[in-house]
Amino acid sequence: MDRRRFIATGASGLLLGGCDRLNNSPGFRGLLRSAEKLTMASQRLISPRDALAREYGEADLSPIFRSNGTARPGTAEYARHAAEQFANWRLTIDGLVARPLSIPLRTLRSLPHRVQITRHDCVEGWSAIGKWHGVQLWRLLQHAGLSSRANYIVFHCADRFGDKPYYESIDLVDAFHPQTLIAWGMNGHLLPIPNGAPLRLRVERQLGYKQAKYIQRIEAVDNLAGIYGGKGGYWEDNADYEWYAGI
């Protein structure tokens, strides 16, 4: 280690050692976490409930829409569905609903749908613009008769990270937002496998890790505590990402 590096390391080591120690202290982490609550409350306060994410034109589409996370779920069950062109894929809607549904993919694609060109922002910093075709989630929830006790909508996915299934959740503000889609198409084609075939979520006012892919089941719940790690999503449970990803 040369001298300059030694001095830089020494000086910042004192400060950083302190920051790393703070970062490991539950009290300080609680303080930082409460600032995130403030962020969510403030963003909700200044956002009209139906404030739309920017919609772009065809000319703005990313030439290549980057696939992130799972590129192809590794289970035998998914392989069989993919081989069948998802002909037997069904979307289950259950939990706190009056009429649990199991909708064949073909039926879902024949429902009234919305087309939107929006920007996908990854938590890491990159953005890609894509065109999405899908059913507005509020229509499905209305059709299933969402209970007044439901507070969250959970999306159960076919992809696994190790032995852990991917899942995500949103609250009813986002679930009933006009741009929140269960998308079956992208850029004028059926959804490709790397981008979540046959069904994925679009929740346009939040970051990429909320946009669950390979959706099999939508569950309405009153709280998230009983589901997997209890923090409302795979990354929230396993990498300590915030449940609210509006920033």
Added chain:
Amino acid sequence: MDDAPVIDEPIEAEPPPAPPRRIAYRHRLPTRLWHWVNALTVFVMLMSGLMIFNAHPHLYWGKFGANFDHGWLSFHGRPMPGWATIPSTYNLAAARRWHFAFAWLLSISLLIFLLASLINRHAQRDLAPSRDEVRPSHIWHDIQEHARLRFPTGDAALRYNILQKLSYVAVIFVLLPLMVLTGLTMSPAMDAAWPWLLDLFGGRQSARSIHFICAALLLGFILVHLIMVLLAGPINEIGSMITGRFRVPPDGSAS
């Protein structure tokens, strides 16, 4: 005997009387408070920001930008070393928590300071350059004085010189507000609430690039600022930013 001049025995040469030590009240409480809040906040913002940059060390212009798109600045791996980041080992979730918590401190204190400075006229009286000061010849003269490390004395030391004024105005009224606004533009929820942010900066990835450039300029300001404090007398300078009281370098002192 003619009156030959009597030559006295030479006496010990007495030093001229020292000029009275003059102490002036230089920094008011809002300035001092804001300065130290910033010293902490900007430090945390820069270091947690470098950790966030490590997650995707590529910058683009325009509305979108990802791995297959052309970036104007691109690094391999995780370019920012552990001693420059918070936390010191890769942790995007933790860096984001630090960044967004201290962002509140940064933007609220900036807003209060801007309002206080306009109301107590600190901005108009001490920071706004006068017509005379912005003449190129005056600025050039000030640059030469700085280059020779000749700093103002007497009453002139109580005022900000033109290079100070320009850099403080740039930081307070341009760089810091740009940091906050470009930061907000990267939030998808903010873009839905305030879509004009996207138009102002020409898209989210442009805003991200401007955010990074302004951070680099702020870092440059801090380095020059610290060097100037060291050269101008760190004890007096730092002391005055703590107590407000500044020992005025007497006129003619070659500092």
